[in-house]
Amino acid sequence: MSLAFAAVLIIVGIVGAVALSIGIPAVIGMMLYDVFKTPRVISEDAGDASFRIAVERGVARAFVILGGAFWSVAGFAALYSFRETGATEALLAASIPLVACAVTIIIGWYYERFTAALLLMGSFAVIAWGVIYQFEAGVWAIMTLALIGPALTASVLFWLARRDQEAYERVTALRPDLAFVFAARSSLSN
Secondary structure (H helix, E strand, O other): HHHHHHHHHHHHHHHHHHHHHHHHHHHHHHHHHHOOOOOOOOOOOOHHHHHHHHHHHHHHHHHHHHHHHHHHHHHHHHHHHOOOHHHHHHHHHHHHHHHHHHHHHHHHOOOOHHHHHHHHHHHHHHHHHHOOOOHHHHHHHHHHHHHHHHHHHHHHHHHHHHHHHHHHHHHHOOOHHHHHHHHHHHHHHO
């Protein structure tokens, strides 16, 4: 390995560690701030608000589904190809991320804040796992791009969708005369 390549790996590792050590507490701080600050009121058009909520939920669910599919395929391929195990063991290993994905989607359908916290804790667990087992720079890159980043993004999107949904419900409760208009707009967009 050349000295320049080794230096780049060390610098990328240090910058990545600093970014994670600053970014994760910042995400937690933003979530805690959102919980304790004054309630948000949606002032824009209700149709746009409901569309934004649907997009936030949809993108968060897409991250979870695509992540489960990626890790299932990766688990199957790793066990079937590299360890030369049978298809049964490889399929069993591939089913674990799919089950975790399904559980996350089911819980996230009704309890978005809990799912956001669950995804955040999962990201912490992956970081702790990497620190304990001393991941190499390439493994850190894969885990950051394919697990930590999407999980944190889905966590924030689930959180924002719940917050915006509560604000949307607050607006329609404060102005019940407009609730019919909001409902009619929502049914027209479906």
